[in-house]
Amino acid sequence: MFATLLSHQWKSFWRSATAGKGLVVQIFMGFLALYLLGVALGLGFMLRTLLSKSFPGKDPTAVLTGFLLYYYLFDMLMRFLLQELPTLSIQPYLILPVGRPTLIRFLNIRSLFQFFNLLPLLLFVPFALTATRAAYGPAASGSLVASLVGLTLFNHFLILYIKRKMIVNGWWMAGFLLVLAVLGLSDYFGLFSLSVLSSRLFMGILAHPWSWVLTALMAGWAFYNNYVFLYKNLFLEDIGIKSRRRQGADYAFLDRFGTIGEMISLDVKLILRNKRPRSLVMLSVAFLMYGFIFYKPESLAHGEWGLMLMGGFIITGIFISNYGQFLFAWQSSHFDGMMSANLQVRTYIKSKFLLLTAVSSILFLLSSFYGLLNWKLLLVQLAAYLYNIGVNTVIVAYFGTRNYKAIDIGRGATFNYQGLGAAQWIYSLVVLVIPLVIYLPFSLLIGKWAGILAIGIAGGISLLLQDFWTGLITREFLKRKYLLLQGFREK
């Protein structure tokens, strides 16, 4: 039975509409994963040397045990953010003579095959087998390895459990994050030391080799919790569907702009009510903090304005790039309706331009607090902003008309490459190159500020030509309308 289920999973992976087309992307991701695992393994073998060099005179095992608890707490946070719930579309199996326990065990065991479970083993097992074995003997070494496995499994199933609970009740997320924050903060402010606790715990495990059984019990407990939860909730209604009452919304101030205002308010609702675009927007707001990376005191002191212009591009333009690369694909689920509604294509395109411009303007206003660091940053950001709303919007819309892949807006955004194709990679290249072509000649011949001014002026001129651009994009859109329609219909 297990083998059959596994083969169905395998087929669903390779035969899904996105798998075949995104093969290049998947091969690339595969190599990336292999590379990361290789690095982790290399690090694992070098850990002993690294630790004894960084902490000379100390026992490397003792040093490492001080870190392990941090690692597992961090691991928990990362899993919480990135680990996906294993899903098997279970409906077809529920009516067949397959035992519920089999289905649940399958779901749980299948979920084990992933990056997060391999990482700690690659990092720490080589160390445990060499350094720890040499200093504390084989029993201690074996015990450490077993507890590492136990804790990894514990984390794995605990996070699955919390995430499943979260679907039913959002407070679980708040509670979990609160606990982690309290632990982190009390360690930071010295209320108690996680490092000491970690040392004690793991040195204890080394001293009493049988204590690894405890971690195994913890893992077993987490597994059992999951099992029971799924057993009780293996009805379609209970998982996933929140019975919250949905309220309509009305953005009165957009009403004044007629059809265009209506289209923008539709886009705003799309963003707020669907998981993938929503997390993209939150990401854009988080990117506001990028300024602290680009606008370093050293850079400000040395007047590296060109570098900081790059920061300005990212901060004010991240939404344009992120949302714009799927400008039309976001609406793939109702694109047929959009194209037969009483809506002229030109108006539709215009509304998209306005949306990108409006959000970018909000980001520009929010980012103005960097002016407190240095008022010249405001000029840099203004130039970047003008360029983004003037030029970048046009480029992104042009590439948007070439993106024929449907998007399921209900799915999460992390590690989600659905809808990504060659057009996006080319877009990233174009977006990087054009500003360089404008900036470099002026900056090299006259000076950095001339380059920045050129960027701002280029953006401003392009912005004045927006009517022309709207017409151009409308023509491009109409040329490929049938391809877009067909692509979006294939889910």
Added chain:
Amino acid sequence: MITVNNIGKAYGGELVVDIEALDIQPGETVGLVGNNGAGKTTFFRLLLDLIRADRGEILSGGRNVAGSEEWKRYTAAYLDEGFLIGYLTPEEYFYFVGKLNNRSRADVDEFLQTFAPFFDGAVLKSGKYIRDLSKGNQFKVGIAACLLQDTQVLILDEPFANLDPTTQMRLIGMLRDIQTQRRMVVLISSHDLNHITGVCSRILLMEKGKLIKDLRTNSETLHELEAYFKV
């Protein structure tokens, strides 16, 4: 109102729509029947310029639908869920469609009042997004949104298939009413021969993309169709 000139659409080398000539006048309610794969939905998509025709053209109000946008002003259609916006509440969707057709909120509210029996209490103020409604209720939203528009052409793909019997009867009544009130072109497809002969003044029978019969509905039409579909 609608004129078809030698329209053809092929998928994988096989013609799925292949109609030489067809003329539909205002005031006609036309029913499209035919087994699966006869090309009914593809024909509707061609009418709405959602797929590119391989040859020929469809004129709406004298202008080719491909390349013109004029027809959008007076055409309302509901083919499948791809016409609904899943993340809106039904009310928001109606306001949206209303806005695109220059109808005020008050207008829309008034219209929805008259639709209360049709919705049977399950659509309005349901506290759900359209994507969470049942398929039947989604269909009701789609049909209502079409009727909300003040149009001259109405296209519905298998409107009876997902509706409960009571709503089917209501829909038939409404289709008859609008035909007496405004003279428009109504195009519907269906597998229900009883309903379609009951509501349509003209029946087009399609087979493998071709129009094989064009009947004015009379008392014999139902028998004729039943004879055709008999195994």
